[in-house]
Amino acid sequence: MKQNRIFQVEPSIDDSDIKSVVDYLNSGGWLTEHKITQELEKNIKDFIGRRYSHAVPNGTIAIYLALLASGIGKGKKVGVPNLTMIATINAIIWADAEPVLIDVDESLCLSYEQLKEFNDLDALIFVPLNGRTGDGEKIEELCRENNILLIEDSAHALGSNYKSKKCGFLGDLSIFSFTPHKIITMGQGGMILTDNDEFNNNIFNLKTFNRSKDKQDWHDGFGLNFKITDIQSSLGLSQFSKLNMFIENKRKNLEIYRKNINNKEISFIDFHEDEVPWFFDIVCSSKEYKEEIKEHLSKNNIETRDCYPALSFQNYLKEVEKTDLSHSEKISENILWLPSSNALTKEEIETISNLISNHS
Ligand SMILES: Cc1ncc(COP(=O)(O)O)c(C=O)c1O
Structure with a gap:
């Protein structure tokens, strides 16, 4: 029931969302990440046009894993817009890389003109803030020419578009967030997308304990647990359909x-x-x-x-x-x-x- 107060934002949940979660719970599924999450990952990567996607617990972890999986850590400099949610820069700090603050332009996105002044960046995070895309495509070109790894923090921008491509399709890796105030929600949740085979393998291994393929409880290297649950993904699927x-x-x-x-x-x-x-x-x-x-x-x-x-x-x-x-x-x-x-x-x-x- 609608209360008198008008909130700045509230989640948009209807009967189809409730049905999707209840149907899943009634299905006997094992609750943790499995086929429903794979379906959500597929739907989102197909929508964006990327080759690979990985669901993770939230957008902050998505940025962190994007950095780790692409080798951006200690000793690497990462440009970040001075106007963004704190997660963007904290993920860089968490990855032990060095952030560099860059101003935004009239669109509130990272300034192409200011970016041109830097010649020592290893990576850049571009944020289509509030769904605006600014000079994102020109910045992608500049990064490509200068060998700067580009991550798109598209937490706000599922469904928004640059002039010639969807948000989520910019650069080497891109991420989304699905908190309750985002365009679609699953309570908490994030997604990392890439077209790069090596980054894709690295994300999967980091996310799932880096398990050996043939021997249970043996591990080919360092890895953690950044899986989500099919309960969340059943909500994510119904939200995505809307x-x-x-x-x-x-x-x-x-x-x-x-x-x-x-x-x-x-x-x-x-x-x-x-x-x-x-x-x-x-x-x-x-x-x-x-x-x-x-x-x-x-x-x-x-x-x-x-x-x-x-x-x-x-x-x-x-x-x-x-x-x-x-x-x-x-x-x-x-x-x-x-x-x-x-x-x-x-x-x-x-x-x-x-x-x-x-x-x-
Ligand atoms: C631009 C931006 N990046 C990253 C995040 C982090 O996402 P999450 O809250 O899912 O960790 C947010 C969250 O609002 C955000 O606004």
Whole structure:
């Protein structure tokens, strides 16, 4: 039942999701990762057009394993956009590699112009933040020419598209996340995709204890347990079957916001027609004005969320190598994420928009 409070985001679960999980539980399956997870992996890799995919417990682990499997660890430098969720950089630190902070451009994605100034990166993580794709394809070309391994952190962007390819198809490896606020969810969950045979084997071995093929409980090398469960994947499958509906909904809701918000202190960042908005973001004229809007909406029982702070603002990252990060540092403070759930009604979006428009 819908409560009065409008949350910034909530999962979109319906009877078909419940049925999918209950049917699985009734099937006598062994609960852990098996055929249902393989089906989900296949569906997602086929949708993206990649050769290999591996489900893992979450997006953070997916980035970590992508780095490990491609040999990015101690002594390697990895570029990362200064505006992203903390998991992107923490996975680099976890892998014992050295992060380098790079500014973002107007699209909020890593800046191609700034990237060109670096000549000592071993790898780069590109993030199609909030479903926007920026100069991702040009950056892929630059990485290829300069022998920089490219990982796409597509946690926000399942279903979104660059000009000529899907998000999840950029670079050497790509990842998705399936937490409750993502485009599709399975509670927790992540996926790593690649076309590279060696990386594929490495991911599989790292994920499954590196078991010898012919002798039980013998191991060909180091490996851990990053498997998921078929319970989660049964939810993932039913959610994935509704991806197009979720995408349509996101696009439709964005249009309603855009049509109804009319406030000279607020601007928008464009999406091109093949991109999918994940969260509905507004750019306020100042940090102070953002606080005012936030409070005004909160008083009306409407929850919002601040954009991620620039990574360079986090105290424990103060020593990380960086260049001029002025754009990400400034804009991150002015962006507010409005309610973005699939369950939002047209009336709710109009109410939120009117509150924003009428606030002087
Ligand atoms: C851009 C980005 N990368 C990685 C992650 C990590 O994903 P997870 O929460 O599944 O570990 C997130 C999570 O929100 C994210 O937003």
